[in-house]
Amino acid sequence: MTDLDNSPSLAALRPQSSQEDAGSALHELQTLLPGRVLLPEHEGWNLARLGWAVNVDQHPIAVVTVHGPEDVVVAVGCAARHGLSVSTQPVGHGATTALTGTVLLRTGALQDxxxxxxxxxxxxxxxxxxxxxxxxxxxxxxxxxxxxxxxxxxxxxxxxxxxxxxxxxxxxxxxxxxxxxxxxxxxxxxxxxxxxxxxxxxxxxxxxxxxxxxxxxxxxxxxVGPIVGGRMLWPLEMARPVLRAFRQITADAPDELTLWAHLFRFPPMPELPELLRGRSFVSVDMTFLGSETEANRLLSRLRQLPAQVIDTVGVVPPSQLGGIAAEPVDPMPTQEYSELLRGLDDATLDRLVDAAGAGADIPVAVVQIRHLGGALTRATPEDGPNGAIAEEYSVFCLGVPVAPGLPEAIEAAFAEVRTALAGQRSGRTLFNFLGAESDLGSTFxxxxxxxxxxxxxxxxxxxxxxxxxxx
Ligand SMILES: Cc1cc2nc3c(=O)[nH]c(=O)nc-3n(C[C@H](O)[C@H](O)[C@H](O)COP(=O)(O)OP(=O)(O)OC[C@H]3O[C@@H](n4cnc5c(N)ncnc54)[C@H](O)[C@@H]3O)c2cc1C
Missing domain, CATH: 3.30.465.10 (Uridine Diphospho-n-acetylenolpyruvylglucosamine Reductase; domain 3)
Structure with missing residues (x-):
């Protein structure tokens, strides 16, 4: 008996595939794609099997690092012949345990x-x-x-x-x-x-x-012409007036203007700029497809608020777009909750500030509210499985479960956010924002x-x- 025979992943093989088939398939794969196939008994397996969200316990039966399209043809052909399933994961932002028992293709090298x-x-x-x-x-x-x-x-x-x-x-x-x-x-x-x-x-x-x-x-x-974009940041104590101004601007914003509000709790990590390290903030991040003058006019309600710490709004070259929200790129453990919201009113925002603002002590790093609407509401079922997205906003919460007990505390905090937003939650979550354990029941x-x-x-x-x- 080999290590592979003991792997829990084999329990999830396709019904038509026996453990014997899987063994000979993996042997064939290694022969067809020498140096590209990693198995559980190989050194480096425990790192290779994980996605970006490193706390998601993925158990494929093999990881194949393809070098080009032909390798994909070979790997899929071999898996199909032997009754195995293939999953694809270039980065692992969407890591889930659904790929247990599959041959996992890493397609990161397909850079054309x-x-x-x-x-x-x-x-x-x-x-x-x-x-x-x-x-x-x-x-x-x-x-x-x-x-x-x-x-x-x-x-x-x-x-x-x-x-x-x-x-x-x-x-x-x-x-x-x-x-x-x-x-x-x-x-x-x-x-x-x-x-x-x-x-x-x-x-x-x-x-x-x-x-x-x-x-x-x-x-x-x-x-699209020049893109105006940036972040406006205040201490978290300003969450109530900032979120109200965010709601007022989004209520009649042109489709070219996009605002996302955040409640941030930054950890005391040395990698973070000193200004942010270990502190909490409310921010409004934005892009506008139009002139800087018009963007400034649309944002004036926010600009009037006191205590602003940062305002980076200006013309953004495409390559710097990711700098607006400045999200982490290194793999980390994550716990997420997201849902669409039919609308927002001041009472709901007040409850959200009570649950996640400066007075709350919760282990949630980010609460993000994205303004939707516009062209998203005008899509049709023929455009794709999403059809129209009628909800005006989405909420996304992120916790970083780095210590024992934190997963439960993060879940409890998510529950408080859900309660605060109860009157506006639609029950629908967009595909890309589903948590690791979620399925498509709430999406389409x-x-x-x-x-x-x-x-x-x-x-x-x-x-x-x-x-x-x-x-
Ligand atoms: C910091 C951050 C910011 C984000 N911001 C946004 C955002 O603004 N908008 C948004 O919509 N989403 C956003 N997401 C979610 C992200 O788009 C999804 O997690 C998406 O699935 C990531 O794709 P990936 O290829 O990077 O991840 P992976 O986990 O590698 O892939 C995700 C899934 O895509 C499929 N897949 C990938 N490549 C292939 C392929 N070649 N063939 C077949 N199937 C394939 C597989 O089913 C795979 O499991 C964000 C995620 C993070 C971590």
Whole structure:
């Protein structure tokens, strides 16, 4: 008996795969892809199996670091022949235990990136992160629908819908996809577009990575002109007036203006700037697709508030977009709660400040309220499984469970935030903001879920692919 036979992961193999099949499949994989396959008995396994959220206990049966598209074809073909499932994880921001028992493909090396300025289309390899794409776009005057962080892969982010800084003006990132190039369940490399495979294309525009391994995504780019962006920061004691001003501005903001409010508790870590270290703040982060003068006019209500600590609002080059929210990029343990909110009123904001403001002692590093609306409300069910997002705001909370007892304390704090927001919670959570233990029950309508399952059944009946959030 080998170490592998004892692995708990083998319990989660596809029904048609026996442990014997798995053993011979892994042996074949190692022969076909020498030096690229790591197994539980190999040195470095415990690091290799983890995602970015290092507290998520992922147990694949092998980790394959692909060097190019051909390796993906080989790995999927081998897994399909032997009744194994494949999952894909370039970065691990979406780490979940759903990939237990799979062959985990690391696609970070697929770094090809082409920008066709004339056609306004970027062809983005599966390993390319947002930071790389944004830097490449800088000289072109074109922009893609990027989110808050430079660290997620463009492909992983987009498969999950992609809530961008610019989604109020231009919709979800997934709705800017022109085509995907995939390796399908038969191990065949092919292009998926609205004209070749309308149902499969629809499912991949927000339904996640359950339908194939994406080698490239082609996304439409926009001429957005100069982007104004930045952060305004006050001590957490100012949370009440800042959140009220945030609500008032968002109530009639143009679609080109996006505001996200945060309640921050920064840990006393030496890596943080001295100004932030161990202190608590309320912030409003923003982008505006328009002139600086107009942005300043729209923000004047916030600027009138006293005690402001930082104001970085100004023209932001695309490559610096990730600097606005300045989120951590190094792997860490995380615990998350997110939900959409139908609206906000002063009473709800007051309860939120009571639960998470300066007077509360809670182990939650970030409470973020994003303003949605605009083009997100105008999407249709044909654009992708998300359809329209009617809710006006989302909430996202992050805790960092670094000590025993903290996971429970963080959960209790999330419960207090939920209670504070009770009257406005819609029960829906966007795909990319689901916590590690969540499933798609709270994300899509029953109609979308049923269509996703039909697409899965017709394109991958044997379950060759397993995403972090299986449909
Ligand atoms: C700091 C931070 C900020 C964020 N900000 C935003 C934001 O502004 N807007 C937003 O929408 N989301 C945001 N997210 C969430 C993020 O977009 C999701 O976690 C997304 O899944 C990350 O993709 P990834 O490829 O980086 O992660 P991974 O965990 O590596 O991949 C996530 C999943 O995508 C699928 N996948 C990835 N690559 C492929 C492929 N080549 N083929 C098939 N399937 C694939 C797999 O199912 C995989 O499990 C943020 C996350 C973090 C950590």
């Amino acid at each position: 990136l082409t920008i066709d300025v004339e056609r306004r289309v970027a062809r983005v390899g599966a390993g390319v992160k947002w930071g790389t794409l944004l830097a490449a776009l800088e000289p072109t005057g074109l922009m893609a629908l990027a989110g808050s962080s430079p660290d997620p892969s463009v492909v992983g982010f987009t498969l999950g819908g992609g809530l961008s800084w610019f989604s109020r003006a231009l919709g979800l990132t997934a709705h800017s996809v022109v085509a995907f190039e995939i390796v399908d369940a038969a191990g065949v490399r092919r292009r998926v577009s609205p004209s070749t495979d309308p149902d499969l294309f629809w499912a991949m525009c927000g339904g996640g990575g359950d339908f194939g391994v994406v080698l490239f995504v082609e996304i439409m780019l926009d001429h 309508s029953a109609t979308s879920r049923a269509r996703l399952r039909r697409v899965k059944a017709s394109t991958d009946p044997a379950g060759v692919f397993r995403s972090n959030r299986p449909v």
